[in-house]
Amino acid sequence: MINPVLPILFLLVVSSASLAQKSAERQFALRVSVDTLRNHVQTLVKMGNRWGGTPSGNRSARWVAATMKRYGLTAEVEQDPQRLVYTHERWTLRVVNPSRLRRLIRNDWLAGFSPSLVPTTALLADLDVDNMDLTGKAVVTDRLVTEDLYEELAKKGAIAILSFAPGDSTIYPDWAMITPLPASQSNAIPLYNISYRNGSVLRNELSRGTSIRIALSSRTVIKEGAPKTVVGRIRGTGAGRYIVCAHGDSDAGGPGADDNASGVAGVLEVARVLSTMVQTRAIRKPVHTIEFVVWGSEYYSSEHFVRRQGEELRTIRGVLNYDQIGTGATRNCIYFEANDVPHNKNLLSILNSIGEQYAGRKGFWQEATTNPSQGGTDSYVFLPEHLSRLDAPLVLIPSVTIYTAAWNTLRRIPQTEGWSSKAWKGPQDTVVIDFSRYYHSSRDVPELTTEREPFNMVWAVKAVGISLLRLAWE
Template sequence: MRTALTAALSCLLLAAPARTNNGHPAEREFVRLVSADSARRYVQELVACGPRQGGTSSNQRAAQYLQQRFHAWGLATKIISDPEKLAHEAQHWQLAYVFPEAGNFLRPWPYGFSPATAAREAEVTMATGSAAMRGKAVLTDKLVSRRQYEAYVTAGAVALLSDAPGRDGDYTEWAMIGELPSRRDNPIPVFAISRSDGNRLRALLSQGLTPRVSFALQTRIYHSRPQTVIATIAGAVPEKRFVYCAHGDSDSGGPGADDNASGVAAVMETARALQQLITVQKLPPPRHTIEFIIWGSEYFSTNAYLARRSNELERILGVINFDQTGTGTRQQAIYFEGNDIPWNESLLRTLDRIGGEFCGRPGFWQAYTTNPAQGGTDAYAFLPPQFRGTLKSPQRIPATTIFTAAWDESSQLEQTPGWDSSCWPAQTPLEIDHSRYYHSSGDIPEWTTDREPWRMAWAAQAGGLALLRLLW
């Protein structure tokens, strides 16, 4: 089946240039229609809904917003209720200095599944051992793991304060958010705090002072069903489909502008521009159906979709996923992931050509590359474990992710042989750019997507051009 799917995509590629190769009016018009300002506005409106975690009230508000948008543009749209899961909704929280001087923390944020906690005060300590931690708020510079959490609880801590990742110069005025075990009965809250606040507390402790803080947390933890939105452009052969998607939730539970309202905005803007061209008859319907999908919960909703379609996976021609398309730190670059997956060859070569054709043009990326699989986003629900995926079926589904940054630190990868980019800085390694605001309380539009909205437009343009060349 792997050979058959690869051959099918190859046939699509061979057929496409007669209609939509670079310079065809459909491509030029599509690129012109994609709007960075529109993408920026979508992110602002999505973030205003709340963190949008699967099954929460903000997820429901965002799903209604998306349905209305897609419907207004002329796409057939439906909201799917995924299987039930435990949802956590932090409604209000407070963390403040009491001694030696009253004041507020910089953008603190509770970990996911932190329990509701009545207002109280506690001394802060970094000491280890049950006697030193009992009744105290314990400061750590690590992301709190399940094992560490249980140890702190057993030692009698009443709260944890984490300024992870513990690097001076990073997360200075905002906090990296983590998550506790997904359950109702976690005993104590964890508050993510900024590195500046962590260093302030350490300085006080090193002076022989014992800082005192006050904290409170209102939360809801309940079972609910994530809401996934599917908008469709029907194809001439409707039983075959191409999935074009992004996770709609802020998987950290924070504001989630870059991760991943930016990816949602790229999907929305592609759908809007393509449907507009079809409506004004500048473009016929595609040969195969396109499903524009905004997953209610990262991985969870994607796996639910695959479970519903388990007997028809051969109908999925390919997947283009978007994650973190709204910021970057070192490069004005765009990335296309999964070039080490053999059955991604045709899909990635299409994106590679698009990357090279538009690189360096005014208004486009200044560098691009394909890169090996990294894992950690919804495209990998369509891929098998040997390529960091979770798909248990032997079906070989081409799947890639388009992004402009990943994780909280830049990383260097060994490039897959035969995939050197035609537009990458000479004599430099394959570096994956990162976001300074990854999984944090600082992932707000004002600090990410408002500053560089063109990145989302790049992602929509690259993905949409790939659809034009593959499906028209």
């Protein structure tokens, strides 16, 4: 005969555990600091583009490691193999004549791997009108500068290119989309990215017969450098581990406040709050180790991390990657990607549940949803297709990305069958992906992104922190 007291005791234990979990989640949410997140972004952007293997990237890695240690984590800096990197120390670009246009060019950005150019002046030519005699001239165009076009213009004697691609007045109207040159020490001429409005004015003036002379220069260092990845840990009592990560560089080479200083700030804030809660005994040590990783270079560093791990990859129970958690143009939504990967189901189900449970509460998101794969970020390095290319053990590692905006235009993609969210206000068969107006641009700066919507970072920190409380303490 079953003792009638046992079911009651079981219910009491379950109820007590549930209350403790709710209390831990509430405490975590209350401890998240919007000011700390904002300050981290500001600090990182002031260091430059944080490109892995450059002085800026090295400063960033040292600062991230020191910050993790200050929060009570163990922290190591792992050096990746050398690769060709660049540092733009300074550049100038302005109209000399006619004088009425001298203040025209604003928010321009020198393309990655542009060579140095001594201060000089040159007449400006429109590529679509005068593409034959370009010797000694600078060329303005709204075309994306492909490798073939670049080589063609260099062979024709152009000394510089001014590109206002993509040539769309609704995208990058007053700021430049940053496009790189091929990674090389032998690129012949610099490429300056300018805004649509600046490019249109210059082109219109040329079409009216105006002679335009510009002054330009660039000072660039291009050499081998080793990106540095920072790994901080809250050690657990068991053998498993979860990874919370973000790429530490501005991969486009611009200021990179949203992409991806916001992600680094998110990693550090999750680490700070959880570490503080463990140290103050608000919660016990986790069962599974939590690793907080800031990649020196997007993709490159996560790939080399995977190569170094080898069989240790089998201990990873999940990867939660931050990429662009600092802004959004049209929605107040947090996204969890990628729900079309079957072995992501359990991890994304927990994130989806959190998204639904907390949506609309004070201090949380208004909308939340999972979405299919879009690619283009470090979480994909841990999926089987990428692991096979790296000759790594083929293990099924749940790997997702958390973000609040992506790309530079609104996207609508079909929702994966079987996935829906009560926290999504749009059509259940479609996911509308919010975007950043300043994606990969010269104006991805705090005052236009993370300072305007710091609550986006807060949401992302709360979502991941609460998910870890449900996962790493099980």
